[in-house]
Amino acid sequence: MPENTMEKPNIVTCTAPVNIAVIKYWGKRNEELILPINSSLSVTLHQDQLKTTTTIATSRSFKEDRIWLNGKEEDITHPRLQSCLREIRRLARKRRNDGDPALDPSVLSLKVHICSVNNFPTAAGLASSAAGFACLVYTLARVFGTEGELSGIARQGSGSACRSMYGGFVQWIMGQKDDGKDSLAQQVEPETHWPELRILVLVASAEKKSVGSTSGMQTSVQTSCLLKHRAESVVPGRMEEMIEAVRGKDFVAFAELTMKDSNQFHATCLDTYPPIFYLNSVSQQVINLVHRYNRHYGETRLAYTFDAGPNAVIYTLQQHVPEFVQAVQHFFPPESNGGQFIQGLPVNQAALSEELKQAIGLEPMPKGISYIISTKAGPGPRVVEDPTQHLIGSDGMPKHTV
Amino acid sequence: MPENTMEKPNIVTCTAPVNIAVIKYWGKRNEELILPINSSLSVTLHQDQLKTTTTIATSRSFKEDRIWLNGKEEDITHPRLQSCLREIRRLARKRRNDGDPALDPSVLSLKVHICSVNNFPTAAGLASSAAGFACLVYTLARVFGTEGELSGIARQGSGSACRSMYGGFVQWIMGQKDDGKDSLAQQVEPETHWPELRILVLVASAEKKSVGSTSGMQTSVQTSCLLKHRAESVVPGRMEEMIEAVRGKDFVAFAELTMKDSNQFHATCLDTYPPIFYLNSVSQQVINLVHRYNRHYGETRLAYTFDAGPNAVIYTLQQHVPEFVQAVQHFFPPESNGGQFIQGLPVNQAALSEELKQAIGLEPMPKGISYIISTKAGPGPRVVEDPTQHLIGSDGMPKHTV
The missing domain is CATH 3.30.70.890 (GHMP kinase, C-terminal domain)
Structure with missing residues (x-):
């Protein structure tokens, strides 16, 4: 499709926080579904200091899913990325089949362009994958209109990402089921609970x-x-x-x-x-x-x-x-x-x-x-309403590529 | 008693080895008796490289028990030293009461002068207390004529000392009894077992x-x-x-x-x-x-x-x-x-x-x-027959004091 017939993309930008566990997650009982051998608990850090920002664009003109991380295009076929894309699309399809009138069925077939940046250096050694996958899943859900319980999908990107789906004090309940449906994050107390x-x-x-x-x-x-x-x-x-x-x-x-x-x-x-x-x-x-x-x-x-x-x-x-x-x-x-x-x-x-x-x-x-x-402790993922903050331009491509 | 009436002391010198555990001892179930929370196993190192040498003199002229470690007089009232002295004397008394004709009853009342040196620097960080207490107990047993099972007494000086009572590969069986009578060292294989x-x-x-x-x-x-x-x-x-x-x-x-x-x-x-x-x-x-x-x-x-x-x-x-x-x-x-x-x-x-x-x-x-x-692996404690190796002179005092 020539550029002059490019269909203007739909663009959504969200941010998500880092979390730091105080009861540690270490060890999976299922590698593929990322099911842990024990529950864990973390504090969500404030996004004023540490956050991932992710913009996702969809357009009928996009021929394939693509992703740019911190300005560099990365391999979209990474299994954990694919898990998140697949699960969000599956959830959207399910909602539509269940008769949710708010869902536009045509969006499901659209390809996505994903652009994500951290406001902290990777060298800080902070679990950037937690914020990254939380932001990806949260933003994808906005794009495909599938809000609700999303921590189970974030978990399949990176285990600890499920805890970044909530603000404040968050537990990841390990769950018992083989399919992992009960291995979810849950807020214990909001970020306002312990202001000191x-x-x-x-x-x-x-x-x-x-x-x-x-x-x-x-x-x-x-x-x-x-x-x-x-x-x-x-x-x-x-x-x-x-x-x-x-x-x-x-x-x-x-x-x-x-x-x-x-x-x-x-x-x-x-x-x-x-x-x-x-x-x-x-x-x-x-x-x-x-x-x-x-x-x-x-x-x-x-x-x-x-x-x-x-x-x-x-x-x-x-x-x-x-x-x-x-x-x-x-x-x-x-x-x-x-x-x-x-x-x-x-x-x-x-x-x-x-x-x-x-x-x-x-x-x-x-x-x-x-x-x-x-x-300090901070809130969970947020939608960024200001369109100037989008990381993807109206041409469907990252605004700044390193 | 004036020096000229000094009774010539009876002098015994022995050496004992260091051991290095391959199954570690860490934690006591009884602090006083030094009873461990698990069994352990060690290799006795060869005394050609690492050993403690201890000389013990007894004499009717000695007024009190005294000890010199690496040339410096130390406090004989240290509880673990006292445990070893008490237990060896108790064992000797028991043997005499049981009618062992080889035992000279008069020796039991004698005071001891103990002099002990390591042939390796303390800075080497090797468990010198194991070799030290093994050597003390082994030498005391020679002095008081109480050979036989001594690892239970060495254990009361320093837990791992019981393993230095044997050469080669030695286990310390944790035992079950409250009085520690079954918490003893045992040779698994002699030092000749694995020459490579x-x-x-x-x-x-x-x-x-x-x-x-x-x-x-x-x-x-x-x-x-x-x-x-x-x-x-x-x-x-x-x-x-x-x-x-x-x-x-x-x-x-x-x-x-x-x-x-x-x-x-x-x-x-x-x-x-x-x-x-x-x-x-x-x-x-x-x-x-x-x-x-x-x-x-x-x-x-x-x-x-x-x-x-x-x-x-x-x-x-x-x-x-x-x-x-x-x-x-x-x-x-x-x-x-x-x-x-x-x-x-x-x-x-x-x-x-x-x-x-x-x-x-x-x-x-x-x-x-x-x-x-x-x-390499080496033998257990030994008596030194050569009297020139004694660390205590005929005056009952250490030959060289730092």
């Missing part, structure tokens, strides 16, 4: 890429007997305790369980054969810093958690942020001027007492932490 | 002292649910498998189980709250080196194991030692001349192929390893 809670992402200096989480968890399931025990006998109780801590805004219970669960996840990685190390010397120093800080005050004011990489995510309450950030700057002296060291929500200046420094008593690790992103 | 087996101690560069094993295992027992599972449900099967691997000289089975068990022990340390880290970046590099070396050859030629510190102990077969040592020197370039880098059993020169270097593909860590001690 703050989240600091401590981005560790660039390191060689470690074992990816997909292959890592496969090896763990196959070889770690501790993982099996964790999934069957430890996590169920911890899910209950964590939900109770979140509902009651009990920071001490929340924090201690968060740290214990992060440590146990990394313990199962070490019990994997060959062992997987995600924590490096910077991570170990952050862990020591947090425990010594808490010990100094005689109360648990900070919690750390680590995913499949060395970056630390710190949970704390608003009033402790300035001093802790100062402590991080002291024990991980930044490259040069500290101006760019703190990103996101503004952090007030604070003094660091000699007493605290001595109580922590660690050898400073220069440049161990590249920067800090200061954020 | 070699042991390399890779001494990591000095680091800050980590959490001690006594307090570390206490915290683990109190806080790690993975440790409980390991002790109850994993170790019993592994003990059987390990005994079978040792008996059958099945290096692949022996090596893989050794690595898995070391990793699982460190996993339970990480699952401890607060977490305990014994593996540092040098340890992680050794682990990666071993797995990549094995992968390159498509067979398990090397095994690592780590105790409560960063030093690696490598098990391998004689024919692989020269090349592996070369690989260690390549990936951990030593300080200056490599002359002192290899200690113990001589190691032949070997070439390192470019292919192997590239297959391993790690960034060299200069000075990460201080030196290597090359050794």
Whole structure:
């Protein structure tokens, strides 16, 4: 079809958040459907700091599905992408067959152009696939007019993506069914529930890429007997305790369980054969810093958690942020001027007492932490109404390609 | 009593070996009696390379029990020392009461002077307390004429000391009784059983002292649910498998189980709250080196194991030692001349192929390893017949005090 007969595309843009688990997901019981061996629970981070933006265009003129990620065209035949496209189209077809009058049947046959960008560097080591697949599924659903329960489809893109379909505090219930129909995310409390809670992402200096989480968890399931025990006998109780801590805004219970669960996840990685190390010397120093800080005050004011990489995510309450950030700057002296060291929500200046420094008593690790992103809990995926924000132009192609 | 009326002391000198566990002991069910939560299995290292030497003198002239460790007088009232002294004297009294004619009843009332030295630096981070208490108990037994089953007494000095009471391959059977009478060491195979087996101690560069094993295992027992599972449900099967691997000289089975068990022990340390880290970046590099070396050859030629510190102990077969040592020197370039880098059993020169270097593909860590001690399995404690080797002179005092 020549360009001058190009049919103007229908364009939808949405954003979706990153989430950070406090009860960790590690290990699948079904690789294809992405069904986990245990339930998990996460906090959805605010999109003002960290988000994926996805624009999807449909047009009768498009000959095939295409996708651009962070400005670069990628292979649309990737199985997990295909799962999401297939499942959304299947859902739309089902709704239409069930007689939903709001659905335009012709849209189902249209090809899509997908364009997606993150507002944070991949180097931040944040689970960009969770935000990415959540955004993809949420946007596809808008395009095909299939709102409602979508976490089961997002899950088939990337397990933890299902938790990014909701804001606030979200559990992913593992489910029991073989077809995974009951393996869904559910909001435990909305983002407004615990306004004092703050989240600091401590981005560790660039390191060689470690074992990816997909292959890592496969090896763990196959070889770690501790993982099996964790999934069957430890996590169920911890899910209950964590939900109770979140509902009651009990920071001490929340924090201690968060740290214990992060440590146990990394313990199962070490019990994997060959062992997987995600924590490096910077991570170990952050862990020591947090425990010594808490010990100094005689109360648990900070919690750390680590995913499949060395970056630390710190949970704390608003009033402790300035001093802790100062402590991080002291024990991980930044490259040069500290101006760019703190990103996101503004952090007030604070003094660091000699007493605290001595109580922590660690050898400073220069440049161990590249920067800090200061954020809080935030809402789930959103539609972007402003058409200037579309990543795809009226020609159906990405506006900016790297 | 004036010096000129000093009664010439009776002097006995013995040596005892270090042992390195391949199924790890971590956690007590009874702190005072030192009863473990699981059985363990170790290889006794040869005393030509690593040993404790202990001299004990008795004399009617001694007014109190005294002890010198590595040239420095230490507190004899230490509870674990007292346990060993008390138990040996109790055993001697029992034998006498049972009518053993070989026992001189008067010896029981005598005070002892104990002098003990290691032929390896404490900095080597080897479990010197195991060799130390084994040697103490073995020598005391000679002094008081109470040979026989002594591992139950050595255990009360330091848990793993019971395994140093035998040569070769030794299991410590955890036992079931509350009084610990059945928690004893037993030889699985003698040191002559597997002559090709070699042991390399890779001494990591000095680091800050980590959490001690006594307090570390206490915290683990109190806080790690993975440790409980390991002790109850994993170790019993592994003990059987390990005994079978040792008996059958099945290096692949022996090596893989050794690595898995070391990793699982460190996993339970990480699952401890607060977490305990014994593996540092040098340890992680050794682990990666071993797995990549094995992968390159498509067979398990090397095994690592780590105790409560960063030093690696490598098990391998004689024919692989020269090349592996070369690989260690390549990936951990030593300080200056490599002359002192290899200690113990001589190691032949070997070439390192470019292919192997590239297959391993790690960034060299200069000075990460201080030196290597090359050794093999060896015998249990021995009496030293040569009186010039006594550490205590005829005046009843240490010959050389620092």
